[in-house]
Amino acid sequence: MFLTMIRRRWLPIAGGLLLIGLFAGLHLLAHGYHFGLTEDAHAVHLPFLEQTLDPALFPGDPMLATRSGYPSFYFQLLALATRLAPIPTLFLIVHLLTLLAYLAAVAGLSLRLAPDRLPLRPLLIGLLLTLATLPVLGGDDLVLRSALPRHVGLALALWALLAGLLERRLLAFALAGLSINLHALSGGFALALLLAGDLLRLPWRRWAAPLLAAALGLLLALPTLIWSWQAAEPLTPAWIDLLRLRSSQHSFPLTWPLTDFVAFGLWIWLAGLTWWPLRRNEQGRWLAGAALAVALLAAIGFMGAEVWPLGPILRWQLFRSTRLLTVLALPLVVRWFLTTWDRGGLARAGSLVTLLALFAPWPIVWIAGVLAGGLLTALASWAPLDGLARAVAVQIVRTRRLRLGRFLAWPAAVRWTTAALLLALLVSGAAALTQPRVPADLLVAWRDVQIWARENTPVDAAFITPPYYYGFRVESQRPVVGEWKDGTQQYFSVPFTAAWWQRMRDLHAAGASDIRYNDLSAAEVTAIAQKYQADFIVFFIERELPFPVVYRNQWFRVYQVSPG
Template sequence: MPAGSGSPRPAPTWLAFVLLFGASLSLQGYRCLDGDQAYRLPLLLHSQTPSLYADDPFVRAFDAFNPHRGYLALLDYPSRLVGLPAALFLLYAITFAITCVGLRRLAEASWPGWGGWAGVLTVALVLLADAGNIGTNHLFEPMLLDRLIGFGLGWVALSGFVRGESGLLGAGLIGLAGLVHPSVGMQLGLLLGAGGTAGLFWPGRLGVSRARAAIGLGALAAALVPTVLLQAPQKAALFDGLDPETFRLLSFRVQGPQHMLPHLWRGMQWLSWFGYVLLAGLTLASEGRPLSAPRLRLATLLGVLLLGLGTAWVAIEVIEDPRITIFQPFRMATIARGICLVVISGRVLRLGQAGGRPGTLRAILLAAGLGSDGSMVVAVLAELAWTLGERLRSARLGAFAGAPVLAAGLAYLFRHDPDGGHLPLLAGIVLGIVLERARSRWTFPGWTLGRAVRLSALAFAVPALAMIAAIAPPSGPGWLRSAREALISRCRFGESPIDDVERLALWARSHTPPDARFIGPPGPKTFRLWSRRALAFNRAGSPYDASGLADWARRFADHVGFDGDPASFARSYLDDRHALERRYQQMSDADRAALARRQGAGYVLAAAPPDEQAPEAGSPLELLRVDGRYAIYRVRGMPDVLADRSQTEGDLRRSR
């Protein structure tokens, strides 16, 4: 820009990623200290302070098999330095940045004519993409998880392959991913290795030399050696302790069916996932031949993924191989979605550039369709109809070819889709019409530095207000308390409880002995982490190895009064899980006190008594604290219970 021209200074595209980060925090939220973190972070706290959770059955089960050691080591130093919540958010922001770098590099290599904006659009589409979530691993989630870090490192590594760079950096990143999340790292390594092997066989077509491909493969193998060495000694513990059929029932059907068993995923999920692949294939086909080397390398990765996932489906559903199933290969279906979105971003950009009501509408509908499975299927079918319509001789007919498909799809979703998939599509139609009319009348403002800074600040409004709400006193008018809780529920950056269980857990942390053990209802996840106290059992907190699973299943059965072996219990759970779990709350005080003694616990988390009445005279439970729907009780004769814990544990072990 010439000096003194007075023109506004253009903003760098990286500010668009800052804006997207703020928008994702405001619209999708940010969570910490709950969900999957609620049963992984106790492992970190125990490693930092061995006396904490020293007697927790779940935490100690990971002494035998723990694939999270690298992730916990990554969290260790930052959490000691700035505290656990701050460390979680810091690493979350870094993970977002790494993900943006990888996706931007992929998009720029695939669509070089669009510069950095192809990457911005790709990241935006990834943040929107909830549809087609087979395997239930999201492309990006509102909380820090080890697999999210692994995916971020993987995007950068894959971008190096697509750009034809040396494989040394990619190999190192895959090695780091393997340390943080062994399964994700190994699967990404297999994908990158398959791409490198293709380079050995077809160096000319893929635009890589055989020497570079061989060096990359060697570096990749070396980078994964530490992961193999760390996990190999634990391999024997994984299946030792249960017969194969019971292990399948507990691990695959009870513990994690949503991640492991493809036949349990809904048909609409599968259709929407294939919609990504169809759109990506359609986009690449429309680019003509020959494909550029980066696009061909990207298509090679997608082809390898489709072949690998098809093979994995056979191994899981036909052969029923437990080792393949527990490896969770359908995590790579998430990577396939991401690669498809890199390709689809070029289509959306082209449609948006074409302008006119049909082009703008089609571009927005493709983005809006990512919100749910049903909307994705309808958006893809409508886009397919429009694409076929472009081949008609009549331009007017072609422009409206997708309208009947879109109308029929909206009618179907309105009547049959429980997720309300018609709503984002209707919103997209309205937005498309408004934008096209606005574009025909006005010139859209440019991406200037001042405007980018103001928009970014606005995007961070909700997380900023949530931080203020977290330090504000919880007292005040009802509307103020409701607003405070809503903000914290949307973006929680620290130990700000938002439900009865979390509030009781904080009370227990300061009012019960550090070595106290609790029993509680099977469902709520957060009590163990928030209380810093041992919990005899929680359904969500289950080990991975066979011996740990067997112990977990016996404790589960004991908590719901089920008499039978683990295999029978698993079948009963699958028949009616909710009825089984309700048995805990239906127990009498005497039954819960007896359960606590069998589990070596001195405290009970259970439903609050009616109108906060104290238990009946002679009850074995003493009411200590009530908060909303739940209460904490002490087992009368608690010192005796604690003294007898070692004997109780010995009895439990002998009963196995």
């Protein structure tokens, strides 16, 4: 009896955990692990953490002053955890745990929403699709490359949604409320989806339970809600104009490419094909409620950005709620794949074409492939054409009997596992090989400049650095005049927005890739240094200026521009 319990209960769990671990490794292969200078968000987040550990760092740096308006306890928790491990080790641990939690949530959703005679199939396809190019609006993505608040918030939000789907209401709303304290957007969106799902699933006489649970979630989020209320600032038309210039990808939908909307619509269409037969049961109504919540948030986001621009709506980046809907749709797409595959014939070919298309990194190919796969599955209802497709498939199996015959003779679980892992390995390897690479010696040189600054200049020494080349604060622990990346903090400070833009204008930076900084004259450098009380300026090595050179390496040159 004991052995039977192990075989029936614990072996499947162990196998599922092993697969989740394998796919975590494949994610690391495909996307790498970014820390410090190789992760653009760390240009902001690591200085926040460093200043949390040592408030004396970065004196007078306006970007660091925006920390008071960034409502998240993520950095305080990391600061406490640095007692247990150094920062690089700690970030790696947090990233791995976040990635495992994200994949486990996807696996749980797939097993729940795509029940199958062979549970291994939805588990494999669900995990496989996490490596695909999943469409999300609002300049967001579902690629986890480092330990970031939004990634931790996403993992917690997905577990909250899974608990809500399983009718673990208190746990679901509690997780959503707690995640608001780490990443307000992810937790807030999860709370809205949970409430809408329960209200549509339950008769109105039973609405008290989800409303009380939502109140519990808000109560747990109270520290961040109070923080947000205290940090609130009046938003001006000038702030909205600069937001459109710097961060239109997050808040202004009419600036996004049409392919973003088409791809997202096709993804929801694939999920909808499977959802339609479920629309009247409890799970189907819950999913409909969650989808309606995202649709409502997106409609408010559009109206508050493009029709009557409203600062609070723009700040909340409501279109980024679509990534939760993307993941909720994933198990329904898994179910569609399995259903069409089991139909055989032309439908099976259509499901395979669609599956492969989802891994295309080019939007046009992605869209064309999904449309082609959908068309093939639709044509499968035409009996003569479907019969022809089945006959061709039989002929292929016969002509490749020696190769396919042995494979088809394997147990179904082995066949599906082998095929899924091979495809995942192929996709991950291709992604790893095609990732843009920064020359290793350039990164080393950029880090060396910062280490020299930390070891050879006072803590209040201010640097002028290339605004298009981010992250000087990370290793130097010194304030800078400004980087283009700093502009992301405009969501959390209105005064900073105007100050940041003025600094970018002074540095001749009108965009993320504007390199006119390299053409600054000696007189302009002197004027900038006097205006912002900077002591040093960093240029690439080929630029020569009539100032004392205090440091150089194979890539960079540092000049002292203050009297010293």
